[in-house]
Amino acid sequence: MRPDSGMDLSLLDKGAHSASYFMLTRGMGPDADIVDFCIPCNPYFPTPEMFATLADNLTTILKYYPSDATSITKQLAGVLGLHPQTVAMANGSTELITWIDHLLIKQSVAVPIPTFGRWTDQPLETGKRVDMFLLQESEGYALDLDAYQQFIRDRGSRVAVVCNPNNPDGGYLPRRNLLRFVDGLHDLDLVVVDESFIDFVDAERCGSLARDAAIRPNVVVLKSLGKNFGLHGIRFGYLTANPALAERVGKALPKWNLNSLAEAVVYMIKDYEAEYRESLRLLRRDRTQMAETLRLVPGLTVFPSQGNFLLVKLPPGQNGTAMRDYLMSQHQVFVRECGNKLGMTSQFLRLVVRPRHDVDRLIDGMLSYGRYLRGEDSVGGHLVVHPASRTASHTAREAMVAH
Structure with missing residues (x-):
């Protein structure tokens, strides 16, 4: 079911990953x-x-060559309170995943699924054995570390990966x-902890293993x-490890692999730490409010999350791909359908946490989609809502506004 909006909805079908914002805006005008x-x-x-x-410095930023990666990494390490020899900085975490695969994964890697797709796709592309530990919907996609460790031992995996919080469910x-x-896997070739979303966690104050990694083999x-x-858009990330591992990855990276925008931001961070902390507070507040609001949508299951996104399961009979297309074409709301994630189906959506006014637009679209599925009339691209359906949806909206 693909409502006619004049846009090319095939742009949304990009395989393992979503279409870029630029691709969509070019397609929509x-x-x-x-x-x-x-x-x-x-x-x-x-x-x-x-x-x-x-913006004021954009001409200079774009015109001149950046500093080398070593200099930018040293500045970042100083801001973060890390020893620069334990840090390697790259053009996005995906670049680091690629180099970890090429340099440090030799035979096999264990990965819980569902999770971030590059942790399975990258080693598969280079011919490694990927041992997939299936997380269960009935358990809220929670990762049982004892069971996972036993799985690693039983399979003989030489590398283990954990995303914390996990993507797409936000489990922590x-x-x-x-x-x-x-520490129980100290004899493996490598244990990777992907903390791409850990700054959004409020379950405990200091959950990162960044400093612990620096003193482990x-x-x-x-x-x-x-x-x-x-x-x-800047594409920058980093890893922490003991100096030998960090150096091994760092030496493989190009000397000027970081752009001038990344350098400019790294040098700005220290002056905006308070604003950054406040942004995290606001986002955590929005996550709680958004989860509560989504739970008012009839039939929708909302999973608990510590990330800056929420995993939801659509009601029986609803399909995430069709809802994604509808929301985009009729409401210009872009959502992540999870049918192309290993271990999931198209009945799941991952929804990024956004401010309340954006959530209202999402909710309106989801309720409208429910009416659309029930076969209510559409005239000139606009829904004609039958009185009974209008009453039901209005009641849901009233409940959400009152809440």
């Missing part, structure tokens, strides 16, 4: 007003003042439990600055 619930981004950071500073593992897990922790800072 200059008047497109897309609300992006697909790409996990921080809507409150950078601040308008930061963007204004970058307490630091104490995860540290016990990695086989642990690498990944971080994504683009996701945390709301700057996906």
Whole structure:
């Protein structure tokens, strides 16, 4: 079911990953007003003042060569309070995943699924054996670390991966439990903890293993600055590990693999730490409010999350691909349908946490889609809602507004 909106909905079918915002806006024209619930981004950071500073210096930033990666990494490590020899910085966390696969994964890797697709796709593309540990919907996609460790031993996996929080469900593992897990696998070639979304966690104050990785023989922790800072377009991330592992990855990276925009932001971070912390507070508030609001949608299952996104399961008989297309074509709301994620079906959507007014637009679209499925009339591209359906949806909206 693909409503006729004049846009090319095939743009949404991009295989393992979603279409870019630029691709969609080019396809929809200059008047497109897309609300992006697909790409996990921080809507409150950078601040308008930061963007204004970058804009004022854009000519210089784009015209001149950046510093080498070693210099930028040293600055970042200083801001984060890490030893620079334990940090390797790259053009996005995906670049680091690629190099980890090429340099440090030799035979096999264990990965819980569903999770971020590059952790399965990248080693499969280079001929590695990927041992997939299936997380269960009935258990809320929670990762049982003891069962996972036994699975690794039974399969003889030489590398283990954990995303914390996990993507797409936002499940979180307490630091104490995860540290016990990695120490129990000290004889493996490598244990990777992908913490791309850990700054959004409020379950405990300091959940990162970044500093622990620096003093362990086989642990690498990944971080994504683009996701945390709301700057996906810059493409920058880093890893922490003991100096030998960090150097091995760092030496494989090009000397000038970081662009001038990334350098400019790294040098701005220290002056905007308070604003960044406030952005995280606002986003955590929005996550709670958005989850409560979504639970008022009839038949929708909302999974608990510590990320900046929420996993939802659609009611029986509804299909995520069809809803995605409907929301985009009729409401210009872009959502992530999870049917192409290993371990999931198209009945699931991952929805990025956004401010309340954007959530209202999403909810309106989802309720409208429910009426559309019930076969109510559509005239000139606009729904004609029957009185009974209008009453039901109005009641749901009233409940959400009152809430």
